[in-house]
Amino acid sequence: xxxxxxxxxxxxxxxxxxxxxxxxxxxxxxxxxxxxxxxxxxxxxxxxxxxxxxxxxxxxxxxxxxxxxxxxxxxxxxxxxxxxxxxxxxxxxxxxxxxxxxxxxxxxxxxxxxxxxxxxxxxxxxxxxxxxxxxxxxxxxxxxxxxxxxxxxxxxxxxxxxxxxxxxxxxxxxxxxxxxxxxxxxxxxxxxxxxxxxxxxxxxxxxxxxxxxxxxxxxxxxxxxxxxxxxxxxxxxxxxxxxxxxxxxxxxxxxxxxxxxxxxxxxxxxxxxxxxxxxxxxxxxxxxxxxxxxxxxxxxxxxxxxxxxxxxxxxxxxxxxxxxxxxxxxxxxxxxxxxxxxxxxxxxxxxxxxxxxxxxxxxxxxxxxxxxxxxxxxxxxxxxxxxxxxxxxxxxxxxxxxxxxxxxxxxxxxxxxxxxxxxxxxxxxx
Numbered sequence: 001x002x003x004x005x006x007x008x009x010x011x012x013x014x015x016x017x018x019x020x021x022x023x024x025x026x027x028x029x030x031x032x033x034x035x036x037x038x039x040x041x042x043x044x045x046x047x048x049x050x051x052x053x054x055x056x057x058x059x060x061x062x063x064x065x066x067x068x069x070x071x072x073x074x075x076x077x078x079x080x081x082x083x084x085x086x087x088x089x090x091x092x093x094x095x096x097x098x099x100x101x102x103x104x105x106x107x108x109x110x111x112x113x114x115x116x117x118x119x120x121x122x123x124x125x126x127x128x129x130x131x132x133x134x135x136x137x138x139x140x141x142x143x144x145x146x147x148x149x150x151x152x153x154x155x156x157x158x159x160x161x162x163x164x165x166x167x168x169x170x171x172x173x174x175x176x177x178x179x180x181x182x183x184x185x186x187x188x189x190x191x192x193x194x195x196x197x198x199x200x201x202x203x204x205x206x207x208x209x210x211x212x213x214x215x216x217x218x219x220x221x222x223x224x225x226x227x228x229x230x231x232x233x234x235x236x237x238x239x240x241x242x243x244x245x246x247x248x249x250x251x252x253x254x255x256x257x258x259x260x261x262x263x264x265x266x267x268x269x270x271x272x273x274x275x276x277x278x279x280x281x282x283x284x285x286x287x288x289x290x291x292x293x294x295x296x297x298x299x300x301x302x303x304x305x306x307x308x309x310x311x312x313x314x315x316x317x318x319x320x321x322x323x324x325x326x327x328x329x330x331x332x333x334x335x336x337x338x339x340x341x342x343x344x345x346x347x348x349x350x351x352x353x354x355x356x357x358x359x360x361x362x363x364x365x366x367x368x369x370x371x372x373x374x375x376x377x378x379x380x381x382x383x384x385x386x387x388x389x390x391x392x393x394x395x396x397x398x399x400x401x402x403x404x405x406x407x408x409x410x411x412x413x414x415x416x417x418x419x420x421x422x423x424x425x426x427x428x429x430x
Contacts, residue, residue, distance in 0.1 A: 029262065029266045029270070029290055029292050029293065029368075029371065029372070030261060030262045030266075031262050031266055031267065031270045031292060032292045032295075033292075033296075034270050034271060034273075034274035034296070042274065042303075043271060043274035043275045044275060045275055045276075045277045045355075046272075046275045046276060046277065046354050046355040046357060046358045047277070047355060047357070048275075051275055051358070052250075052382060054271065055268070055271055058264075058267045058268075058271060059254060059264045059267050059268045059271075060264060061252040061254045061264075061268075061380055062215070062252050063250050063251060063252040063380065063382060064210070064211040064212070064243070064250065064251070064252065065211075065248075065249075065250050066210045066211055066243070066244065066246060066247055066248075066249075067208055067209065067210030067211060067212050067247045067248075067249045067250070067251040067381075068208065068209045068210055068246055068247025068248070068249065069206060069207075069208045069247065069249045069251060069379070069381055069383065069386055070206065070207040070208070071204065071205075071206055071361065071386065071389050071390065071393070072183070072204075072205045072206065072207055073195060073202075073203070073204050073205070073349075073393060074191075074193065074194055074195030074196075074200070074201075074202060074203060075185075075191045075192040075193050075194075075195070075200065075201075075203075076192075076193060076194050076195075078183070078185055078191075078203075078205045079105070079191075079192065081207060082173060082181060082207075083108065083112060085173070085175045085179050085181070085207075086109075086112045086113065086116065086173070086175060087112060087115075087116070088175065088176075088179075089116050089121045089123075089175045089176055090121065090176055091121060091122065091176045091177070091235075091236045091239075092121060092122045092123070092124075092174075092175075092176055092177065092236040092237050093113060093116060093121055093122070093123045093124070093173075093174070093175055093176075094123075094124045094126075094172060094173075094174045094217060094220045094224075094237065095109075095113070095123070095124070095125045095126065095172065095173055096126040096127070096153075096168065096170050096171065096172035096219075096220050096223055096224075097126075097127055097128070097131070097132065097171060097172075097186060097187055098127075098128045098131035098132070098167065098168060098169045098170065098171065098186065098363070099128075099131045099132065099186035099187070099188060100127060100131070100132040100134070100135050100186060100187040100188065101134050101135070101186075101187070101188040101189070102134065102135065102136065102139065103188060103189040104189050104192070105187050105188060105189050105191065105192060106135070106139065106187050106188070109187055110139065110142060110143060110146075113125065113143070113146075113148055114142075114143065114146030114147065114148060117146055117147030117148050118146070118147060122149075122236050122237075123147070123148045123149065124148075124149045124151075124220075124224060124232070125143055125148050125149065125150045125151070126150075126151050126152075126153055126168075126172075126220065126223055126224055126227060127140075127150075127151075127152060127153065128152075128153045128154070128167050128168045128169075129152050129153060129154055129155045129156055130154075130156065130167050131167060131168075131169070131186075151224060151227040151228045152227060153167075153168045153223055153226070153227050154166070154167065154168065154226075154227075165373050165429075166258045166373050166374065166375070167373070167374050167375070168223055168374070168375045169363050169364075169370060169374040169375060169376050170182075170219060170220075170223065170255070170363060170375050170376060170377040171183060171184070171185060171186070171205075171363055171377060172216055172217075172219060172220045172377065174213060174216055174217050174220060174237075176236075176239070177213060177214065177217055177235075177236070177237050177238055177239045177242050178209060178213060178239065178242065179207065179208075179209055179213065180207070180208050180209070180212060180213035180216040180217075180253070181205060181206070181207050181208075182205070182206060182216065182253070182361070182362055182363065182377045182378070182379055183203065183204055183205025183206055183350075183361055183362065183363070183379075184203040184204060184205065184285070184348045184349055184350050184362075184363060185203050185205050190346075191203060195344075195345065196344050196345070196400060197344060197345060198315070198344060198345045199345065200345055201345060201346045201347075201348045202342060202344070202345055202346065202347045202348060202349060202397070203348045203349050204283065204349035204350070204351050204361055204390075204393065205361065206361040206362075206379045208247075208251065208379060209246060209247060210243075210244070210246055210247045210249075210251070211242070211243045211251075212251045212252055212253045212379060213242065213253075214238060214242045214243060215252060215253035215254075215255070216253045216377065217237055217238060217242075218255070219253060219255035219375075219377055221237070222255065222257075223375065248383075248385075249381055249382075249383040249385070249386060250381070250382045250383060251379060251380060251381040251382070251383065252379075252380050253377060253378070253379055253380075254268065254360075254362075254377070254378045254379075254380050255375065255376070255377055256268075256364065256375070256376045256377075256378070257375045258372060258373055258374070258375070263371060263372060265364050265370065265371045265372075265376060265378075266371050266372070268360075268378075268380075269293065269352075269366070269371065270293070270296060272352060272354050272358065272360075273293075273296045273297060273299075273300050274296060274299075274300070275354065275358075276300055276305045276307075276354040276355055277304075277305060277355055278305065278306065278355045278356070279305065279306045279308075279353075279354065279355055279356060279391070280300060280305050280306070280307045280308070280352065280353075280354050280355075281308050281310070281352065281353050281354075281390070281391060281394040282307075282308070282309050282310065282351070282352045282366065283310040283311075283347070283349040283350070283351045283352070283394060283397065284309070284310075284311055284349070284350055284351075284352075284365055284366040285311065285312050285316070285346070285347055285348045285349065285350065285365060286311075286312075286318065286321045286325070286365040286366065286367045286369075286370070286430075287309060287311040287325045287365075287366045287367070288321060288324045288325045288328070288366065288367040288368065288427045288430065289328065289366055289367075290368060290427070290428065293366070294328055294331060294332060294335075297309075297332060297335070297337050298331075298332065298335030298336065298337060301335055301336030301337050302335065302336055306338075307336070307337045307338065308337075308338045308339075308340065308394070308398075309332070309337060309338065309339045309340065310340045310341075310342060310347065310349075310394060310397055310398065310401060311325060311339070311340070311341060311342070311347065312341065312342055312346055312347040312348075313341035313342055313343050313347070313401075313402070314341075315342075315343070315344070315345050315346050315347075316346060317346055318430070320423045320426070320430055321367065321423075321430045323419050323420045323422075323423035323424070324420070324423040324424045324426065324427040324430055325367075325427075326416075326420045327420040327421055327423060327424030327427070328424065329404060329409055330406065330409060330410065333404065333405070333406040333409060334406060338403065339403070339404045340397075340398055340401040340402065340403050340404065341401055341402050341404060342397060342400060342401045343400055343401060343402055344400050347397075350362055350363060350364055350365055350366075350378075351390055351393075351394075353387050353390040353391055353394065355387075356384060356387040356388060356391055357382060357383065357384045357387040358380075358381075358382055358387065359380070359381050359383070359386055359387050359390050360378045360379065360380050360381075361378070361379050361381075361390070362376060362377055362378025362379055363376045363377050363378065364376040364378055367427070367430065368427065368428040368429070368430075369429070369430065
């Protein structure tokens with residue numbers, strides 16, 4: 001009987017893995033190289049006039065002029081301005097978050113949006129079923145009772161396990177279709193503070209006005225339609241003056257989503273790495289590049305690009321992901337890539353800046369989960385002012401970081417090497 005039960009259990013596991021797609025769950029990027037076919041070697045440089053048209057065609061991002069962009073770091077800079085924006089709403093507020101936990105920040109959000117709903121503002125609130133699972137049902141009920149429309153993105157059921165791994169990692173705050181926010185922030189008290197002291201997460205967010213807000217709103221509308229069956233339109237969410245050119249930056253909100261082939265996120269990252277000529281500074285909390293992305297980074301370093309990676313340290317909230325990333329440090333260091341670990345606290349930012357003018361601030365991590373499985377939102381900017389600001393932020397963060405050198409890294413304890421190897425075996429699904 002025990003043997004039969006074991007066979008039944010094994011058969012059930014195989015059926016489950018077949019149902020959710022084992023091979024898809026463990027795949028890496030299908031992009032192995034970036035080639036200029038029939039022309040000069042290499043992808044067009046970031047400064048080349050062909051770069052943006054190529055990028056737009058390959059990712060379907062539509063970069064438009066007229067955006068006003070403000071980079072905000074950490075909770076101390078971000079939340080006071082964010083709540084001012086929420087309180088200024090007159091027509092609509094759309095909110096979409098992956099990660100939410102009970103606390104002061106969640107209570108403040110609830111109080112603010114209910115007050116605006118009572119004032120006649122249309123408020124839509126979309127939360128991810130997995131990332132916000134710690135929210136009590138009473139919290140969501142109180143939002144509904146206060147006039148807020150609430151929906152859950154991809155609830156996990158037995159009949160939808162094939163979608164369970166694909167989460168909405170997006171952050172959307174849009175006010176009156178005129179002001180937008182995205183970045184690494186969530187609704188949890190650990191994001192409060194200066195990002196320099198333990199317990200206060202280090203993050204980078206961006207506030208923007210202009211055409212990119214309409215693109216952010218469209219990303220929200222896509223998730224809302226899946227969750228509720230209702231596709232939102234109208235002036236409350238997409239005002240007729242939404243494409244007014246008030247700012248000086250060329251930018252776009254890129255919404256990336258899972259697909260069977262290469263994703264827009266993978267194509268964005270591959271082309272950016274291949275197009276960098278002078279500098280490539282990447283801040284990313286969950287840095288677990290697969291074989292091909294490691295090779296692209298090393299190729300960039302070998303052609304003379306100053307490639308620097310800033311990631312988290314042992315202060316990380318997910319040790320296995322940190323260990324999996326460290327399992328590839330030696331290869332990257334040997335290839336000329338510089339790696340830094342942020343020391344004071346959890347480093348949660350997700351940014352890159354190439355050659356001081358091409359940049360991204362958003363939600364996508366440098367791992368298989370973000371690049372393949374999740375919906376993500378990244379604000380892309382082709383702007384020297386924003387590029388210079390992100391360069392400056394990156395260099396300032398290095399003051400609080402430790403550079404990992406090849407010689408010192410090779411001297412780490414054997415127990416660390418074993419743990420890294422074990423974690424690295426699961427790097428594609430972490």
